[in-house]
Amino acid sequence: MVSPWSVGFLDGLRPEDPLTVSEWSDRYRRLSSKASAEPGPWRTSRTPYLREPMDCLSSDNPVQRVVLMFAAQTGKTEAGSNWLGYVIDNSPGPMLCVQPTVEMAKRLSKQRLESMITDTPCLAAKIAPSRARDSGNTMFSKDFSGGIMMLTGANSATGLRSAPCRYLFADEIDAFPSDVDGEGDPVALAERRTTTFARRKILLTSTPTVKDFSRIEAEFQRSDQRRFFVPCPCCGAMQWLQWSRLKWDDGDPDTAKYECQRCGERFEEVHKPKMLAGGEWRATAPSNGRTAGFHLSGLYSPLGWCSWPQLVEDFIRAKGDGPALKVFVNTRLAETWEEDYTAAVNADGLMAKRLDYEPGTCPDGVVLLTSGVDVQDNRLAVSVWGWGEGETGWLVWHQELMGDPTQLEVWKQLDQVLATEWATASGKSLKIKQMAIDSGGHCTHETYNYVRERAREGVVAIKGSSRRNSPAVGKGTKVDVNWRGKVLKKGVTLYQLGTDTIKTTLFGRLRHNEGSGSLNFGMAADVEYFKQLTSERQALRYHRGFPIREWVKKASSRNESLDCAVYAFAALQIYSRRMNQATMWQQLQQQLEEGGKTPLRSRKQQPAPAGPSFVSNW
Ligand SMILES: [Zn+2]
Numbered sequence: 343m344v345s346p347w348s349v350g351f352l353d354g355l356r357p358e359d360p361l362t363v364s365e366w367s368d369r370y371r372r373l374s375s376k377a378s379a380e381p382g383p384w385r386t387s388r389t390p391y392l393r394e395p396m397d398c399l400s401s402d403n404p405v406q407r408v409v410l411m412f413a414a415q416t417g418k419t420e421a422g423s424n425w426l427g428y429v430i431d432n433s434p435g436p437m438l439c440v441q442p443t444v445e446m447a448k449r450l451s452k453q454r455l456e457s458m459i460t461d462t463p464c465l466a467a468k469i470a471p472s473r474a475r476d477s478g479n480t481m482f483s484k485d486f487s488g489g490i491m492m493l494t495g496a497n498s499a500t501g502l503r504s505a506p507c508r509y510l511f512a513d514e515i516d517a518f519p520s521d522v523d524g525e526g527d528p529v530a531l532a533e534r535r536t537t538t539f540a541r542r543k544i545l546l547t548s549t550p551t552v553k554d555f556s557r558i559e560a561e562f563q564r565s566d567q568r569r570f571f572v573p574c575p576c577c578g579a580m581q582w583l584q585w586s587r588l589k590w591d592d593g594d595p596d597t598a599k600y601e602c603q604r605c606g607e608r609f610e611e612v613h614k615p616k617m618l619a620g621g622e623w624r625a626t627a628p629s630n631g632r633t634a635g636f637h638l639s640g641l642y643s644p645l646g647w648c649s650w651p652q653l654v655e656d657f658i659r660a661k662g663d664g665p666a667l668k669v670f671v672n673t674r675l676a677e678t679w680e681e682d683y684t685a686a687v688n689a690d691g692l693m694a695k696r697l698d699y700e701p702g703t704c705p706d707g708v709v710l711l712t713s714g715v716d717v718q719d720n721r722l723a724v725s726v727w728g729w730g731e732g733e734t735g736w737l738v739w740h741q742e743l744m745g746d747p748t749q750l751e752v753w754k755q756l757d758q759v760l761a762t763e764w765a766t767a768s769g770k771s772l773k774i775k776q777m778a779i780d781s782g783g784h785c786t787h788e789t790y791n792y793v794r795e796r797a798r799e800g801v802v803a804i805k806g807s808s809r810r811n812s813p814a815v816g817k818g819t820k821v822d823v824n825w826r827g828k829v830l831k832k833g834v835t836l837y838q839l840g841t842d843t844i845k846t847t848l849f850g851r852l853r854h855n856e857g858s859g860s861l862n863f864g865m866a867a868d869v870e871y872f873k874q875l876t877s878e879r880q881a882l883r884y885h886r887g888f889p890i891r892e893w894v895k896k897a898s899s900r901n902e903s904l905d906c907a908v909y910a911f912a913a914l915q916i917y918s919r920r921m922n923q924a925t926m927w928q929q930l931q932q933q934l935e936e937g938g939k940t941p942l943r944s945r946k947q948q949p950a951p952a953g954p955s956f957v958s959n960w
Contacts, residue, residue, distance in 0.1 A: 565635025
C-alpha cells in the first residue's frame with residue numbers, strides 16, 4: 343500500500359525524462375538572434391549529422407566519451423550548447439565546461455550561455471538572472487536544481503581541480519596547453535574529476551591542428567572513427583565526402599562539383615540537403631562501446647553556411663602559402679596539417695639565395711643592430727645582425743674572436759666590436775644597440791664581469807633554457823655575483839631565453855624566407871656558416887605520453903652561428919620591449935635619418951673590426 347506521502351516522495355525521484363538530446367533540442371531550444379545567424383527554434387533536420395553525436399550524450403545512451411573532430415561552421419558548438427541545456431533541464435548533475443583559456447570561458451558564459459538561457463524559456467525558469475543578488479549565477483558558476491555548471495580555462499590548474507563532476511565538456515582541446523602550471527595535461531586533469539561517476543559523460547571537441555601533436559586526432563584515432571556516409575544523388579552509393587573528389591575548372595570556384603566514387607558522375611551542391619537527410623554515421627574502426635568518435639569536414643556544411651565554391655575559393659587563395667594552407671586544412675577539412683618538422687632548412691638553398699652586400703655593412707632597410715655572442719673555451723663567436731621593419735633581418739658580420747675568455751685579451755676585441763660604427767647603405771652609420779652574451783656555458787664569472795661594466799652600452803647576459811613552451815625571452819632577473827668570495831652589489835641582469843621557441847621562429851622564417859620577416863645573408867656567409875646555422879633539426883619525442891617537438895643537434899657538428907643568431911634575435915626582443923611596438927620601426931628609421939650622422943672622415947678613425955686575430959673573409 344502506498345501512502346499519499348510516499349507517492350509525493352517517489353514523484354520527486356521520478357526517473358529522468360527519457361528524451362534524447364536531439365529531441366530535447368527540437369522541442370525546447372531557441373537560437374538567439376545575438377549568437378546565431380539563423381535565430382528561432384532549433385531544428386536538428388538542418389544539420390542531420392549532429393543527431394547521433396548529440397544523442398550519444400543522452401542520459402540513457404551507453405557511450406561515455408564523445409569525440410568531435412569537426413570543421414568550423416558545421417554546428418559543433420551548438421551541439422555542445424544543446425547538451426548543456428539538456429543537462430540543466432532534463433538530466434541535472436554537476437558539470438564542468440573547459441575552454442582553452444579562462445578568458446574564453448568568460449566569453450562563452452557571457453555571449454553564448456547567457457543568451458541561450460534567456461532565449462530558452464525552460465532554462466530561464468531554472469537559472470536565476472545573474473543580476474540578482476545571491477542568485478547562485480555568476481560568470482563561472484551557474485546553480486540549477488540538482489546540479490551546478492562550472493566554467494574554467496585549461497590554463498588554470500585551480501579551476502580544473504574543482505569538485506567532482508558527472509559531465510565534462512572540453513571545447514577546442516587542440517588549443518589547450520600541453521601542461522598546466524606544472525601539473526600535467528589539462529584534459530587528463532579535468533577527466534579525473536569524473537571518475538567517481540558511473541554514468542559520466544565526456545564531450546571533447548576541436549578542429550585539429552598539427553599532425554602528431556593534435557589531441558583531437560589522437561582521441562579520434564582511439565575511437566571507433568565514425569564517418570558520415572551520404573548517398574550519391576545519381577547512383578545512390580553510400581560514401582563519405584572527401585576533399586580530393588571535389589573538382590572544378592581551373593581558377594573557377596563556381597564550377598565546383600563532387601565526383602561520386604562509384605558511378606564517377608559529378609554533381610552539384612544543390613543535392614546536399616537530400617544527401618544529408620539520407621546520411622548515416624558508420625564506424626570505420628573497432629569499437630569498445632564507450633567512446634564514439636565523429637569526423638566531419640566542411641564539405642558537409644549545410645547550404646547557406648559554407649558552400650563548395652567557397653571552400654575552393656579559400657583553397658585557391660591559401661595554396662602556396664604554408665600558414666594559410668594550414669588554416670584551410672585544419673578548419674575547413676578538419677584534418678591535421680603535416681608539418682615538415684623533420685626536414686632541416688637546407689644549407690645549400692640558403693647559400694644560393696645570398697644577397698650581394700659587403701660584410702660589415704648594413705644593407706638598405708637596416709635601422710637597428712644587435713649582436714649575439716657565444717662563449718667557448720678558446721674563443722668568442724660573435725654575430726652582428728641588422729634589423730628593419732617587420733623584424734626583417736640581415737646578417738651584417740660574423741666572426742670568431744680567438745682567445746681564452748678567462749683572459750682579458752679576447753674581451754678587448756669584443757669592445758672593438760661594440761665601438762664600431764657600421765656603415766649603412768645611405769652613407770650613415772649605426773652602432774650595436776643591444777648585445778646578448780651567453781653566460782650559461784663557459785666562463786660565467788668572466789661574462790658577468792664584462793656585462794656588469796657595460797650595462798649602459800646595452801650589453802646583457804642571457805642563459806638558454808630548452809624548457810618547452812618557454813617564452814622567447816623571460817623577465818630579466820638581477821643576479822648578485824659572488825666573485826672571489828665577496829658578493830658584488832651591482833648585480834647583473836640575466837635573461838632566460840626559450841631557445842627552442844626562438845629556434846622554431848627563426849626556422850619558420852628561414853623556411854618561408856621572403857619579404858617582411860625574412861632573414862638575409864651577404865656573400866661573406868660561407869658553407870661552414872650555413873652548416874652551423876642549420877646544424878639542428880626538430881625531432882619528435884614523447885614526454886608523459888605526449889608528442890613534443892624538440893631541437894636536437896646533429897651528431898658532431900658545431901652550432902655557434904645558430905646560437906649567435908638566436909642570441910642576436912633575443913637581443914632584438916629585449917630592445918623592442920623598451921619601445922612602442924606600433925611605431926618602433928618608424929622611430930628607428932627617423933633616428934637613422936636624423937642622426938647616424940657620422941661623416942666618413944670620423945668613421946675612418948674608428949678601429950676596423952678586422953684586427954690581427956680576426957679571420958680574413960669578414
Ligand atoms: Zn554515384
